[in-house]
Amino acid sequence: MVTIKDQMSSNTIVIVAVVTALSLLGDSMLYIALPIYWESAGLESLWQVGVLLSINRFIRLPFNPFVGWMYKHISLKAGLIIAVLLGGFTTMGYGIFEGFTAWVILRAIWGIAWSFFRIGGLSVVALHADKNKRGSSMGLYNGLYRTGSLVGMLIGGMFVPFIGLSTVSVGFGLLTFLGIPLIVNSNITQDNEAPEKTDEVKKGKPFIGKTGYKVSIIVSGFLIAMLYQGILTSTLSSMIEHFYGERISIWNVAVSVTLLSGIIQAVRWAWEPFLGRAAGQWSDGSRGRLPIFIVSLLFAGVVFGMMSVKLPLGCWIFITLLVMAGATILTTILDTIALDTSKTANVVSFLTIYSISQDVGAALGPALSYILIQLKDGFSYLYWGGAAALLILAIIWSVFAKRLSTSINGYEKGFNKAY
Numbered sequence: 001m002v003t004i005k006d007q008m009s010s011n012t013i014v015i016v017a018v019v020t021a022l023s024l025l026g027d028s029m030l031y032i033a034l035p036i037y038w039e040s041a042g043l044e045s046l047w048q049v050g051v052l053l054s055i056n057r058f059i060r061l062p063f064n065p066f067v068g069w070m071y072k073h074i075s076l077k078a079g080l081i082i083a084v085l086l087g088g089f090t091t092m093g094y095g096i097f098e099g100f101t102a103w104v105i106l107r108a109i110w111g112i113a114w115s116f117f118r119i120g121g122l123s124v125v126a127l128h129a130d131k132n133k134r135g136s137s138m139g140l141y142n143g144l145y146r147t148g149s150l151v152g153m154l155i156g157g158m159f160v161p162f163i164g165l166s167t168v169s170v171g172f173g174l175l176t177f178l179g180i181p182l183i184v185n186s187n188i189t190q191d192n193e194a195p196e197k198t199d200e201v202k203k204g205k206p207f208i209g210k211t212g213y214k215v216s217i218i219v220s221g222f223l224i225a226m227l228y229q230g231i232l233t234s235t236l237s238s239m240i241e242h243f244y245g246e247r248i249s250i251w252n253v254a255v256s257v258t259l260l261s262g263i264i265q266a267v268r269w270a271w272e273p274f275l276g277r278a279a280g281q282w283s284d285g286s287r288g289r290l291p292i293f294i295v296s297l298l299f300a301g302v303v304f305g306m307m308s309v310k311l312p313l314g315c316w317i318f319i320t321l322l323v324m325a326g327a328t329i330l331t332t333i334l335d336t337i338a339l340d341t342s343k344t345a346n347v348v349s350f351l352t353i354y355s356i357s358q359d360v361g362a363a364l365g366p367a368l369s370y371i372l373i374q375l376k377d378g379f380s381y382l383y384w385g386g387a388a389a390l391l392i393l394a395i396i397w398s399v400f401a402k403r404l405s406t407s408i409n410g411y412e413k414g415f416n417k418a419y
Contacts, residue, residue, distance in 0.1 A: 010137070015186045016080065016124045017141045019179035020117050021148030023084060026091030026172040027056070027110060028149040029156030032262065037165045042098025052103050056111035057363045064359060067115040068352030076120050076127075077188045083116035084179040092173030095166035115355070121145065122351045126339045127189050132284060138336040139280030142328075143273030150269035153262065213400060214350070217338050218357045220393055224334060225358035227304065227386045228327040230365010236320075237261040239379055243310045264317065268324040279329040283336055290401040293333045297394035300326035305387030308379040 031053060034041065038049050071079050090110040097106065121141060129137035152172070160168050240248070241257045248260055283289040303322045311319065342350040372378045372385075 010128075010140075012128050012187050013125055013137055013141050014144065015182050016121050016188070017144035019080065019084060019182050020121055020145035021151070022179050023087035023091075023113065023117065023176045024145065024148030025152040025155070025175060026087075026094060026169055027114075028152030029160070029168060029172060030094070032153045032157045033160040033165055033168075037160060040165050041094070041103060043100055043103070048100050048103075052100075052107050054363070054366065055104060056107045056114065057359060059108045059111035060115050060359045061356065061363065063112050064115050064119070064352055064356045067112070067119055068348055070116075071119060071123065071348045071352075072346075075188070076123055077183060077186065079116050079120045080124075080183050080188070081180060083113045083120060084176060084183060086110070086113035086116070088173050088176035088179075090173075091176055092170050095169030095173070118355050119348065119352055122335070122339065122342075122355070123347050124188060126342050126347045126351065129339070131343075133281075134339050135280030135283035135289065135333065135336045136277055137280065138339060139275075139277035139332045140273070142332055142335065143276035146269050146272045146276075150266055150272075153266060153269075157262075214341055214345075216396060216400065217334070217341055218354060220334055220397075221338065221354050222357040222361040223389050223393060224327075224330055224361070226361030226365040226368070227389065228331070229358070229362035231369045231382060231386060232323065232327070233265070234366035235369045235373060235379070235382070236264065238373065239307070242373075242379060243316070244313060248313065264320055264324070267321065268328065271325075272328055275325060275328045276332045279332045280336060283333050289333055289337055289340070290397060293330070293337065294394050294397050294401060296326065296329045296333065297390050297397065300330055301387040301390035301394065304390060305384040308383035 034049050034053065035046070038046065043049065043052075067079075086109055090106045090113065093106045094103070097103065125134070125137050125141050156168055156172075237257050240260055244257075246257055248257065279292075283292050300323070303319055303326060306319050307316070307323055310316070338351065338354045342354075369382060372382045375381065
């Protein structure tokens, strides 16, 4: 039976996800439009595009601790309003200001805005999700906010050629500000995030509260972000070109490498709300999260490596879609494991560290990629190395699953279901 409290909590998570999606419209649009229409932004060279599309990630590395500290002194609602204001003004700024220097500042400010969104959003899910539905809530949140990337890319790709980068940016910026009344009228908790004091967590804390367990979550977040957000995203187009050339024939229709890469990644954003929530609900079941996470790591490791094998194009695209599905499942379940563990400590503090590890991984991924792919068989080294990392993680988490099973052997079955 769904209680009024449960419904309010679910609505709060949906509101924060929708507000985040609105703010992502402008950022995601740039990944499609800026590489083509960079001159209209006042840029002088294509290398400046690469800097602008990556600097927001690097700026988050020093600012994530600051944002985490801010959330200890202000409410989550206030932090999310700051995020919306920063995101809206920077997105409108893309349509107002020209030149590399101005855009570097705008992209840096957007990076700070995303730190507020990421840490605040995870904290909202941790605090508002029912302990038996954290996986479902995490999948719902991730899936909904990532539709902003899908819509931003699609609408940006459709309208920028006709009405210009400037007009679309200002329009997306105005849409971003719609998030302010949604946040103001939401029921986001104003309490400081202290550790839960329930008997359930007290019993689980001797294990999931241990430093080794927490470090494994941080390392897993780093590696998974590096492999999927960093390596896969930055090398997908290059790998298609390496294997199949610049122009590809699909059903007798010639498509470019960039178009095929964009379609593949858009498919992922389209299924995120459904597959992410399904994976989260699956992990909420009686088996717990770790067995499903381990199986997903094993599956993801095998298909990740297979991407570096030249197969018939249809088979290769199918394998790539499986890799994308693995990314959705792994990210959802690991985020939920992080939420579970954050409840044994200060929520914001732990999630800040977790977010930093992901940003470091995502930032290092492209740099590592373009060092290795210059080598002979570089794609094989890169992707089979990533596969090995995922398989090693599966072994490590298998050990933790065995220890967790032992540690809760004398506890009620409810705890096993929750964690």
